Amino acid sequence: MREKPKASAVPRLRQNRKPLAVSSIAKNAFLAVWCAGALYPFLWVVLSSFREGPDIKMRPFALPTSLLLDGYVFAWIRGHLGIAFINSLIISAAAVTAILVVSSMAAYVLARVRKSILLYTFFTMGIMVPLHTILIPTFVFIKSLNLLNTRAGAIIMYTATGLSLSLFILVGFMKSIPTEIEESASIDGCSRSRTFLSIILPLSRAGIATVGTLTFLNVWNEYLFAFILLTTIPKKTIQLGIYSLQGSYGTNFGPLCAALTISILPVVAVFIAFQRQVIAGMTAGAVKG
Amino acid sequence: MTKRARIDLSFSLGFLTPAFLLFASFMVVPVLVSGYYSLTRWNGASAPVFVGLQNYVRIFHSDEYVVSLLNNLRLILAALLFQTTVAMVIAYLLFRTDRGFDVMRTIVFLPVVVAPLAIGFMFQMFFNSDLGPINYLLRRIGLGVFALRWLGDKHVAIYSCIFAQTWQYVGLFVVIFLAGLKGIPVEIFESANIEGASSFQTFLRIAVPLIIEYLSICVILAVTGCLKAFDQAWIMTKGGPGFASSYLAILMYKKAFIAGEFGFASAITMTILVLSLAFTYIYKKYIARDTVDY
Numbered sequence: 001m002r003e004k005p006k007a008s009a010v011p012r013l014r015q016n017r018k019p020l021a022v023s024s025i026a027k028n029a030f031l032a033v034w035c036a037g038a039l040y041p042f043l044w045v046v047l048s049s050f051r052e053g054p055d056i057k058m059r060p061f062a063l064p065t066s067l068l069l070d071g072y073v074f075a076w077i078r079g080h081l082g083i084a085f086i087n088s089l090i091i092s093a094a095a096v097t098a099i100l101v102v103s104s105m106a107a108y109v110l111a112r113v114r115k116s117i118l119l120y121t122f123f124t125m126g127i128m129v130p131l132h133t134i135l136i137p138t139f140v141f142i143k144s145l146n147l148l149n150t151r152a153g154a155i156i157m158y159t160a161t162g163l164s165l166s167l168f169i170l171v172g173f174m175k176s177i178p179t180e181i182e183e184s185a186s187i188d189g190c191s192r193s194r195t196f197l198s199i200i201l202p203l204s205r206a207g208i209a210t211v212g213t214l215t216f217l218n219v220w221n222e223y224l225f226a227f228i229l230l231t232t233i234p235k236k237t238i239q240l241g242i243y244s245l246q247g248s249y250g251t252n253f254g255p256l257c258a259a260l261t262i263s264i265l266p267v268v269a270v271f272i273a274f275q276r277q278v279i280a281g282m283t284a285g286a287v288k289g
Numbered sequence: 290m291t292k293r294a295r296i297d298l299s300f301s302l303g304f305l306t307p308a309f310l311l312f313a314s315f316m317v318v319p320v321l322v323s324g325y326y327s328l329t330r331w332n333g334a335s336a337p338v339f340v341g342l343q344n345y346v347r348i349f350h351s352d353e354y355v356v357s358l359l360n361n362l363r364l365i366l367a368a369l370l371f372q373t374t375v376a377m378v379i380a381y382l383l384f385r386t387d388r389g390f391d392v393m394r395t396i397v398f399l400p401v402v403v404a405p406l407a408i409g410f411m412f413q414m415f416f417n418s419d420l421g422p423i424n425y426l427l428r429r430i431g432l433g434v435f436a437l438r439w440l441g442d443k444h445v446a447i448y449s450c451i452f453a454q455t456w457q458y459v460g461l462f463v464v465i466f467l468a469g470l471k472g473i474p475v476e477i478f479e480s481a482n483i484e485g486a487s488s489f490q491t492f493l494r495i496a497v498p499l500i501i502e503y504l505s506i507c508v509i510l511a512v513t514g515c516l517k518a519f520d521q522a523w524i525m526t527k528g529g530p531g532f533a534s535s536y537l538a539i540l541m542y543k544k545a546f547i548a549g550e551f552g553f554a555s556a557i558t559m560t561i562l563v564l565s566l567a568f569t570y571i572y573k574k575y576i577a578r579d580t581v582d583y
Contacts, residue, residue, distance in 0.1 A: 024488070027382050034379055035396045038460065041411050042399070044422070060422035106308035114301045123308065126316050128569060130517045132538050133562045136326060136545055136555055137319035160315030163308055192300045221404035223520050224538075228546060239406045243524075246410065253414055260407050271402045275395060278402060279464050 042264065049257035056253045071258035075245060080233050081259050084241030087230075091151050091237060092219040095158040099166050099215050100208060102159065107170035108196050112182070120171065126164030131225070134161075139228050149235050154226060158219045166211045169284050173207030174200060206277075213274040214281030220267060238263045320562070326555035333551045344556035354557065357528075357535045360447050364518055364536070367451045368458070368511035373504065376462030381492050383463070384470045394467070398460040405457065409524025412453040416440050416525070440526050443533035450522035450534050457521070458514070462507045469500030505577040512572075513565045537561050 048056050049071050050064035076082045110120050138157055139148075147153030177200065185195050201208070223239040230236055236244065242259045249255060271278050327344055329337035348354045383393055400408065415423050416439035424436035439449040473496070481491045519538040522528060528535030528543065535543075537557055545554035 027385070027488075031379070031382050031386065031393055034375075035393055037456075038400055039396050041415065042403075045411055057420040060420075060425050102307045102311060105304040109301045109304045113297055113304075119305070123312060126312065128513075128566060129316070129320060130513065130558075130561050130565050132517060132519070132541060133323050133558045134316065134319035135541075135558065136551055137322040138315065140322075141315070141319065156311070157315060160311045163312050163316070167308070192297065196304075217402055221402075221406070223404065223406045224542070239404055242406065242410065253420075256410060256414070260410055264403055264407055267402055267404070268399070271399070272395065275398075279398065282401065282461060283465055283468060 045257045045260050045264075048253060049261045051254060051257075053252045053254040056257075068254075071254035071256075072262070074255040075259040075262065079241065079245035079249070079255060079259060080236070081238070081241045081245065081262060083234060084236045084238045085262065087151065087235060088220055088238040091154050091158070092216050094151070094155045095162065095219045096212050096215045098155060098159040099162050100212060103163055103166035103170055103211065104201065104204065104208065105196070106163075107167050107174055108200055110167070111171045111174035112200070113192065120167075124164050124168045124171075126161070127168060131161055135224065135228065138225065142229055149230055149232050151230075151235060154229050154237070157225055157229065158215075158222070161225075162215050162218060165281075165284070166215065169211050169214075169281065170204065170207050172284075173204055173210075177203050209274065210277040210281045210284070213270055213277045216270060217267060217278065323555050323558055323562075326552055327559045329552040329555075330550075331552040332549045333545075334549075337552065340552070344553045345560075347553060348556055348560065353532045353535065353540055354537075356532055357537045357540045360534065361516055361518065361536050363447060364451050364454065365512055365515040367455050368515055369508065372455050372459050372462055372511060373507050376459050376507070377466050377497065377500075377504075378492075379459070380463045380466035380470060381496050384467060384496075385488070394464070397463050400457045401460045403457070405454075405520035406524055408453055408457050409521040412449065412521065413440065413525045416449050441530060443530045446526045446530065446534040447522075450525050453521045453525065454515075454518060461510070465503050465506055465510075466500055469503035470496060473499050502577070505572070508577075509569055509572060512568050516561050516565045 044060075047064055048060075050066075050068050051062075052068065052070065055062070076085075106123070110116065110123070142148055142153040142157065145153070147156070181199055181203075182195055185199055190199075221239065222237075223243070226237045226240055227243070230240060233244075242256070242263055245259050246256055326337065328339060328341060330340045330343070331337035379397060383390060383397070386393070415421050418424055418436070418438040418441060421439075423439070427433060427436040437445050440446050477495060477499075478491065481495055486494070517538060518536045519542070522534055522536055523539055523542070526534045528539040532540065538561065541554045541557040541561070544550045544557065
């Protein structure tokens with residue numbers, strides 16, 4: 001037996017995505033508190049970056065009284081963060097390019113030309129390997145190739161370690177492209193490489209964007225491998241730059257907050273611009289498990 | 290072999306070779322080499338001396354290793370208990386929200402994309418016992434007794450590190466659960482509502498059981514991710530005081546690049562690899578349910 005529901009309990013079917021947007025004070029309060037807890041630490045860092053160290057320590061929750069840029073100037077020049085920022089840009093851009101070229105080529109073969117389960121498993125196995133396992137051998141290899149303290153060494157390492165996940169995402173993506181277009185191209189006498197360049201690549205744009213953003217974030221944020229591969233100031237990445245800034249100038253919160261803001265800004269920009277790709281990429285590896 | 294097949298074969302070889310060479314020489318071979326190093330005594334300079342399983346025997350007698358492993362397990366436990374439950378609740382609440390959904394999802398996910406090193410530095414400032422905002426606040430509201438030495442006390446430091454890392458990755462689980470919730474047919478929620486189920490009942494009886502396979506993903510991610518923990522704790526405490534807040538990866542780094550015991554350090558990394566592969570295998574084979582019937 002079912003009573004006629006009261007008017008307020010009737011689900012309002014707006015979009016089929018969320019049929020029953022119930023609004024309750026508790027729910028909104030919980031979400032608001034959580035969002036504040038996720039956002040405020042970053043806000044604190046940005047606000048503090050415009051203040052002087054001693055002032056932050058005396059009154060940590062006060063707002064900046066003026067737009068003091070000393071921390072930024074100090075971090076960028078004396079802390080060598082300017083060089084580090086440019087190094088990180090170069091290394092990330094090169095690693096993204098290399099990964100996209102190498103993995104899209106391999107993915108095309110594995111998804112379309114020669115569907116070898118064995119090779120596919122071989123390549124994607126790397127997702128399961130904790131990268132610490134190869135830290136010491138990587139150091140030894142890069143050293144024996146005379147690539148310690150070169151951007152090239154770091155770029156090779158980031159490309160190799162990012163391949164598994166990129167291949168996994170791109171093979172999955174290319175498999176979902178309908179085969180008809182390719183078949184007619186092949187009947188028209190289109191070669192494999194021509195098909196790859198003018199049909200598969202343009203149709204894989206979304207997958208490529210996912211791999212590209214994910215690789216950028218991973219490389220920009222990576223610390224441990226950079227720490228052992230790049231030790232001189234002219235070669236350091238942004239993460240190493242912050243690390244040595246803090247090491248040489250102790251607990252001076254002002255420049256540290258400025259440095260953190262500088263390092264986080266590009267990441268937030270990329271995240272907001274490519275939100276769908278970032279979330280797809282970060283959860284893709286998870287689904288593989 | 291037809292001409293077409295021959296062309297395809299040479300094309301495949303050409304297109305696969307760069308990926309194969311890079312992957313084989315900088316991923317596969319290093320894993321094997323690491324396995325070999327773990328059976329040697331080696332200071333990184335002279336030639337490695339083969340010592341059999343000696344490093345592994347040493348691991349079991351090493352207090353540092355046991356403490357570090359326990360810290361990894363504490364982190365895993367925190368991730369399983371807090372990160373997954375909080376994420377599930379947030380995902381459900383977000384799922385049932387129309388206004389501000391996109392903005393809130395962006396904010397919730399934001400910490401995930403920031404470098405773990407930056408998160409480490411942020412919490413190092415927050416937890417600073419003399420000058421940090423947390424103790425400042427506690428003293429101001431008269432709770433000065435709780436103004437602990439968050440990073441300097443050997444009983445507290447590890448929990449501060451665990452807090453930072455757990456806080457950072459809640460958002461990752463939220464979006465995984467959101468993906469799960471979006472896969473549930475809308476009719477199920479509608480009929481639950483018509484039947485008069487409360488929001489809480491719907492959550493517990495419908496949402497949670499139906500996204501259980503996404504929970505499996507989170508469990509595997511939590512365990513394998515926590516076994517790799519390094520950055521945040523390295524920045525916040527360097528594993529200290531002593532090795533009170535050390536993780537396996539921190540111990541490995543210190544043994545290799547500070548103490549110069551590359552063989553012993555390699556044995557530690559092999560245990561990280563084996564633990565993480567074994568867990569994934571056993572969990573998928575015996576515990577995880579593969580499919581959900583609607």
